[in-house]
Amino acid sequence: MIKLAPSILAADFNILGEQISLLEDAGVKYLHIDVMDGNYVPSISFGMPVIASIRKNSKLIFDVHLMVVEPIRYLEAFKEAGADIITVHAETCTHLHKTISRIKELGLKAGVAINPSTPLNVLEYVLDDIDMVLIMTVEPGFGGQPLIPSTLQKVKDLKEMVLKTGASFDIEVDGGIRVDNVEVLLEAGANIIVSGTSVFKGNIKENVANFDKKFTEFSGTK
Ligand code: DX5
Ligand code: ZN
Numbered sequence: 001m002i003k004l005a006p007s008i009l010a011a012d013f014n015i016l017g018e019q020i021s022l023l024e025d026a027g028v029k030y031l032h033i034d035v036m037d038g039n040y041v042p043s044i045s046f047g048m049p050v051i052a053s054i055r056k057n058s059k060l061i062f063d064v065h066l067m068v069v070e071p072i073r074y075l076e077a078f079k080e081a082g083a084d085i086i087t088v089h090a091e092t093c094t095h096l097h098k099t100i101s102r103i104k105e106l107g108l109k110a111g112v113a114i115n116p117s118t119p120l121n122v123l124e125y126v127l128d129d130i131d132m133v134l135i136m137t138v139e140p141g142f143g144g145q146p147l148i149p150s151t152l153q154k155v156k157d158l159k160e161m162v163l164k165t166g167a168s169f170d171i172e173v174d175g176g177i178r179v180d181n182v183e184v185l186l187e188a189g190a191n192i193i194v195s196g197t198s199v200f201k202g203n204i205k206e207n208v209a210n211f212d213k214k215f216t217e218f219s220g221t222k
Contacts (some may be wrong), residue, residue, distance in 0.1 A: 001191065002186060002191050002192075002193065002215040002218070002219065003029055003030050003191065003192050003193070004028055004030065004193050004195065004199070004208060004211045004212070004215070005030035005031065005032040005063050005172065005192050005193065005194045005195075006023055006028060006030075006031060006032060006194075006195060006196070006199040006200070006208070007032040007033075007034055007143065007174070007194050007195065007196035007199070008020070008031060008032070008033055008034070008054075008196075008200075009034045009045060009143045009196050010143045010144070010196030010197045010199065010200040010201065011200050012200070016050075016054060017054065017057055019200065019204060020054055020057070020058050020060070021057070021058075022204045022205060023060070023199075023204065023208065024058065024059070024060060025205070026204065026205045026208040026209065027208070027212070028060065028208055029060060029061055030060060030061045030063050030192065031054075031058065031060040031061065031062055031063060032063045032065060032174070032194045032196075033051060033062055033063065033064045033065065033083075034065050034067065034143075034196075035047055035064060035065065035066050035067060035068060035078075036067045036068075036140075036141065037067065037068040037069060039068075039069050040067050040068055040069045040089065040091075040092050040140075041067045041140050041141035041142075042141055043141055043142060047081075048074075048077050048078060048080070048081040049081075051064065051078070051081040051082050051083065052080070052081040052082055054082075055081065055082030061084045061085065062082050062083050062084045062085070063084065063085045063087070063111075063172075063192075063194075064078055064083040064084075064085065064086050064087065065087045065111075065113065065134065065174070065194075066078070066086060066087065066088050066089070066092075067089065067092075067140050067141065068088075068092060069092050070092060070093065070094065071086070071088045071089075071092055071093065071099060072093065072095070072098065072099045072102055075099075075102050075103055075106060075108075076106065079106045079107075079108060083108060084108060084109065085108060085109040085110075085111055085131065085132060086103045086108050086109075086110060086111065087110075087111030087112065087113050087132060087134050087172075088100075088103075088110075088111070088112060088113065089112075089113045089114075089115065089140070090112055090113070090114060090118060090122040090123075091115065091118065096112070096122070096126060097125070097126055097129070100112070100126055100129050100130060101129070104129070109131035109132065110129070110130050110131055110132070111130060111131060111132035111133065111134050111170075111172065112126065112130055112132075112133055112134070113133075113134040113135075113136060113140070113174075114133060114134065114135050114136060114154070115136050115139065115140065116136055116137070116138070116139060116148050116150065116151050116154075120154065120157055120158055120161060123158075123161070127161075127165055127167040127169075128167060130169050131169050131170065132169050132170040132171075132172055132192070133158060133169055133170075133171055133172070134172040134173075134174055134194075135151060135154055135155050135158060135171065135172070135173050135174070135190070136151070136174055136175055137151040137152075137173050137174060137175040137176055137177065137185070138174075138175030138176050139175075140175075143196040143197055144196070144197045145175060145176050146176045147175060147176030147177065147181060148175075148176070151173075152184060152185065152188055155171060155173060155185060155188035155189055155190050156188045156189060158171055158189065159171065159188060159189025162189070170191055170192050171189055171190045171191055171192070172190065172191075172192035172193075172194060173185050173190040173192070173193060173194065174194035175194070177193055177194065177195045177198065178195070178197075178198040179198060179207075179210045179211055179214055182195075182211065182214055183214060183218060186214075186215070186218045187218075193211065193215075195211065198211075199211070
């Protein structure tokens, strides 16, 4: 099942709750939440208080993408705030396996994010422990960047790894994704599509409907 995960990094924070309600009305199921610490990535976004606040009014699956050094320090706090899925960058964890185990012990789904230059082999020994792999299609840190074309091959390679090993996890892609370039990513094997700018810029409901149309068309061809 293909799902859209709108990234609230591109939302209007003055009316964040209203915009999330629009997404729910449009049938969205996932909300992608980018947490940046100003250390692993240059920018600082928002943290637990914002997540806890939107949790009160939303039943969406909170897909929390931590761009944070040593995220193991904050896992309980993000669970408390309302995370359903926590994704950590392989490079930010001194002990990746332990970090994944801790996320699972908390009863949450665990994801590992892979940067454009990070090889897939960091996943080799944790394949059976994870629920999702997030392939970054831009360098993490900012919304609104153009997709890096070489990341497409990485999605294909990951899909092949899944088929070869019999592992089962979602493949999420994140960064620079628009209605007019999403199809190649679906074709490559991605099934959770993050989009910030292309969802929040302009009419949110129309943008979601345009993505959904693409997803339906694609599923129809399979
Ligand atoms: C980048 C973030 C992305 C970003 C996507 O570090 O992880 O989730 O918000 O935004 P767009 O779709 O605008 O590239
Ligand atoms: Zn993200």
